[in-house]
Amino acid sequence: MKVHPSFLVSDYLLWALVVAVLVYVVYVCKNRHLLESWSLIAKNSITMVAVVVFCFYFFICLLDSIHLRIDSKSYSRDQVSVLDLVLPSHMVQSETTYSAPLSQSLYVKSLLSDHAGNSYRGHALLLGNKARLSTKSLRIRQSLLILEGVIIGLALGLFCHILFLIIFSYKKNISIWSCFNNIWQGKTRFALKSFWLTMFGCFIVLSVMFLLSINYHVMGTTQVGVDVLYETLKSIRTGIVIGTFTTVFMLPFALVLGSMAGYFGSIYDDVIQYIYITLSSIPGVLLISAVILVMQVYINQHAELFPTVSMRADIRLIALCIVLGITSWATLCRLIRAETLKLKQMDYVAAAKTQGVKPISILFKHILPNVMHIVIITVVLDFSSLVLAEAVLSYVGVGVDPSTFSWGNMINSARLEMAREPVVWWPLLSAMLVMFGLVLSANLLADSVRDAFDPKH
Amino acid sequence: MISYIIRRIVYAIPIVIGVNIITFMLFFMVNTPDDMARMYLGDKHVTPSAISRWKHDQGYDLPLFYNSDASAIGHVTDTLFFNKSLDLFTFNFGSSSQGRDISHDIWQRMWPSLALAVPTLILGLMVNLSFALLIVLFKGSYIDTFFSIVTVIMMSISGLFYIIFGQYIFGKILMMVPISGYQDGLSSFRFLLLPVVIGVVGGIGMGVRWYRTIFLEEMQKDYVRTARSKGLPEFSVLFNHVLKNGSLPIVTGIVVIIPSLFLGSLIMESFFGIPGLGSYTLDAISQQDFNIVRVMVFIGTLLYILGLILTDIVYAFVDPRIKIGA
Numbered sequence: 001m002k003v004h005p006s007f008l009v010s011d012y013l014l015w016a017l018v019v020a021v022l023v024y025v026v027y028v029c030k031n032r033h034l035l036e037s038w039s040l041i042a043k044n045s046i047t048m049v050a051v052v053v054f055c056f057y058f059f060i061c062l063l064d065s066i067h068l069r070i071d072s073k074s075y076s077r078d079q080v081s082v083l084d085l086v087l088p089s090h091m092v093q094s095e096t097t098y099s100a101p102l103s104q105s106l107y108v109k110s111l112l113s114d115h116a117g118n119s120y121r122g123h124a125l126l127l128g129n130k131a132r133l134s135t136k137s138l139r140i141r142q143s144l145l146i147l148e149g150v151i152i153g154l155a156l157g158l159f160c161h162i163l164f165l166i167i168f169s170y171k172k173n174i175s176i177w178s179c180f181n182n183i184w185q186g187k188t189r190f191a192l193k194s195f196w197l198t199m200f201g202c203f204i205v206l207s208v209m210f211l212l213s214i215n216y217h218v219m220g221t222t223q224v225g226v227d228v229l230y231e232t233l234k235s236i237r238t239g240i241v242i243g244t245f246t247t248v249f250m251l252p253f254a255l256v257l258g259s260m261a262g263y264f265g266s267i268y269d270d271v272i273q274y275i276y277i278t279l280s281s282i283p284g285v286l287l288i289s290a291v292i293l294v295m296q297v298y299i300n301q302h303a304e305l306f307p308t309v310s311m312r313a314d315i316r317l318i319a320l321c322i323v324l325g326i327t328s329w330a331t332l333c334r335l336i337r338a339e340t341l342k343l344k345q346m347d348y349v350a351a352a353k354t355q356g357v358k359p360i361s362i363l364f365k366h367i368l369p370n371v372m373h374i375v376i377i378t379v380v381l382d383f384s385s386l387v388l389a390e391a392v393l394s395y396v397g398v399g400v401d402p403s404t405f406s407w408g409n410m411i412n413s414a415r416l417e418m419a420r421e422p423v424v425w426w427p428l429l430s431a432m433l434v435m436f437g438l439v440l441s442a443n444l445l446a447d448s449v450r451d452a453f454d455p456k457h
Numbered sequence: 458m459i460s461y462i463i464r465r466i467v468y469a470i471p472i473v474i475g476v477n478i479i480t481f482m483l484f485f486m487v488n489t490p491d492d493m494a495r496m497y498l499g500d501k502h503v504t505p506s507a508i509s510r511w512k513h514d515q516g517y518d519l520p521l522f523y524n525s526d527a528s529a530i531g532h533v534t535d536t537l538f539f540n541k542s543l544d545l546f547t548f549n550f551g552s553s554s555q556g557r558d559i560s561h562d563i564w565q566r567m568w569p570s571l572a573l574a575v576p577t578l579i580l581g582l583m584v585n586l587s588f589a590l591l592i593v594l595f596k597g598s599y600i601d602t603f604f605s606i607v608t609v610i611m612m613s614i615s616g617l618f619y620i621i622f623g624q625y626i627f628g629k630i631l632m633m634v635p636i637s638g639y640q641d642g643l644s645s646f647r648f649l650l651l652p653v654v655i656g657v658v659g660g661i662g663m664g665v666r667w668y669r670t671i672f673l674e675e676m677q678k679d680y681v682r683t684a685r686s687k688g689l690p691e692f693s694v695l696f697n698h699v700l701k702n703g704s705l706p707i708v709t710g711i712v713v714i715i716p717s718l719f720l721g722s723l724i725m726e727s728f729f730g731i732p733g734l735g736s737y738t739l740d741a742i743s744q745q746d747f748n749i750v751r752v753m754v755f756i757g758t759l760l761y762i763l764g765l766i767l768t769d770i771v772y773a774f775v776d777p778r779i780k781i782g783a
Binding site: 274277278279281282283285286287289290291293294384388391392395396397398407411414415418419423428432435436439440443444447 | 471472475476479480483484609610612613614615616617618621624625629717720723724727728738739742743745747750753754757758761762765
């Protein structure tokens with residue numbers, strides 16, 4: 001068995017983003033005014049919860065962004081990510097069709113044969129279930145697993161907590177016990193109590209899910225037998241990629257053009273304003289659908305450039321990010337232009353001008369750092385609406401590739417499932433819950449980021 | 458006033474032309490008629506003659522900008538740009554890939570779209586405004602906290618969920634309203650009830666928060682302090698002063714979307730089977746009917762720009778500080 005990395009374009013971009021974020025963190029630590037704004041965010045307990053939850057999502061996304069190719073027969077798909085390897089193998093395997101959450105057999109009846117060779121119609125057992133159990137004993141088994149998961153989750157959390165306490169108390173030069181007391185009585189500068197409560201919660205949820213997934217499908221399976229929880233977890237990456245890259249792709253254009261329009265004025269201003277008004281007057285969905293249709297034709301014609309299905313899906317995902325960026329950059333550009341107009345009147349800009357500093361370096365040294373708060377607010381604010389937009393676009397059919405795992409695709413198929421008799425509700429519920437968690441934490445985070453950075457609030 | 462409106466319209470012309478050129482480039486240069494034919498006829502087993510026949514039937518077998526084979530004025534007029542793109546300005550939309558008259562379709566499908574969009578807008582406005590006023594009136598109390606949490610949660614739920622869940626509960630389980638479909642006339646009420654309610658409920662999260670921010674921003678202004686120091690009760694401060702002044706951004710925010718109401722809502726209409734322009738566009742996208750998509754892009758742009766112009770005019774009417782002549 002040979003393992004070699006095979007990164008997709010969006011993987012490289014995601015890891016580049018991680019590096020950029022780390023660089024920014026270092027930069028923030030060196031600047032006191034930025035550090036103060038950010039620590040304002042860390043003081044709010046609700047925000048702390050949101051941050052922790054968001055980090056868990058992002059962690060799953062990162063695990064899912066290391067793609068490998070394994071030359072062996074056991075994996076049917078061309079590429080696997082580290083997430084596939086970490087998750088229980090039962091989750092990655094496929095059943096034949098629908099099964100309800102935590103059940104031991106399929107949801108629909110099929111033709112079976114018993115030991116004597118007589119065929120009858122019944123619910124076939126799922127993979128990993130050797131004998132049919134009574135509902136009661138099945139539930140008892142699962143409850144024991146849940147209990148086990150809670151204990152393991154608590155243990156994991158405690159381990160991290162103690163590790164943290166040791167390091168923290170060593171650094172602050174206080175005893176471990178008083179450090180513990182400070183945190184749980186809420187006497188710390190940051191909202192560490194809610195931080196650790198959320199950490200424990202996340203650890204427990206993850207370990208319960210993990211233990212249950214070894215033998216059961218926690219959220220059931222889809223029509224083609226894929227584990228719903230697995231599909232939902234894989235969709236996190238799609239959601240986060242769209243939520244972040246859309247803004248990241250448009251940032252350079254909005255920043256450069258917006259500040260140029262504001263600073264140089266006259267003909268630059270007219271041309272740039274014309275460009276963004278024109279682009280923003282095309283209805284968003286229609287522009288996106290036009291570009292995705294065009295992209296589809298391009299991919300079909302240049303099939304040799306994208307040998308695997310996942311590469312094709314990946315390039316479409318990036319195209320979607322770019323076109324979403326085109327439809328939404330006008331707002332940011334307008335804001336930056338207005339802010340630059342204001343900053344241009346500032347004394348320090350006038351001082352730099354009289355000293356003969358070149359306009360380019362004024363833009364980079366004096367204007368750009370001072371419009372950065374708008375950029376940060378926009379990046380965080382847009383995230384949640386973009387994740388929601390992905391779902392809608394995939395429903396319309398101009399979103400991500402149908403082969404990509406995404407909440408939009410899941411909801412799209414859920415529409416028919418809700419009309420089935422008996423109803424199949426778990427894919428919809430699962431997609432909605434996990435998506436809700438991500439969007440809610442992003443929204444809460446966005447609120448406090450805006451409060452911290454927006455001078456108007 | 459009239460000269461102001463005329464000037465605003467003149468400003469809009471280069472934008473419309475720009476959009477026209479962009480859509481032309483998207484649909485004819487990046488995505489050539491050959492691609493369209495292949496997309497329409499299928500990727501494989503297509504003979505070149507079938508493609509050229511399709512192109513000829515659709516009128517796509519012309520050069521892009523300049524036709525050297527034609528004579529005199531035909532150099533310019535017998536081109537794709539002239540026939541397909543500039544024709545939009547005369548509201549001659551041609552026919553769809555299936556051969557249906559697009560203008561006729563649009564005219565017919567506009568009314569169901571309006572029947573859905575207008576009540577949603579009005580009801581939504583009323584609901585959002587009342588909640589926002591309630592929150593601002595009880596600022597800092599438990600009602601404020603409660604509604605703030607509820608609106609964040611409502612905002613974080615995907616709109617698709619409201620639709621699917623609403624259809625399931627009210628259409629399938631309770632059977633109060635039909636799940637989807639449409640009829641003309643008064644009986645349309647039955648079909649429109651659920652989508653309107655869902656549209657309003659789905660918009661509460663965003664809308665209430667937006668209006669709340671507007672009102673809270675107004676509340677910090679000096680005239681509010683003056684009114685309070687005069688001893689006015691909070692209720693009348695809110696309704697007589699803040700609501701009046703806050704209505705400026707609200708009115709302009711609504712006026713800009715009024716023309717776009719004609720386009721309808723893509724998602725709502727397709728989920729509820731309402732034969733409006735939204736579902737028309739969606740069908741065109743899924744059938745890859747470039748003619749219709751192109752026309753809808755053009756109309757959408759026109760309506761958006763119309764909205765911008767209307768906003769400016771309304772702004773000038775509502776806010777006496779803005780001098781039109783200047």
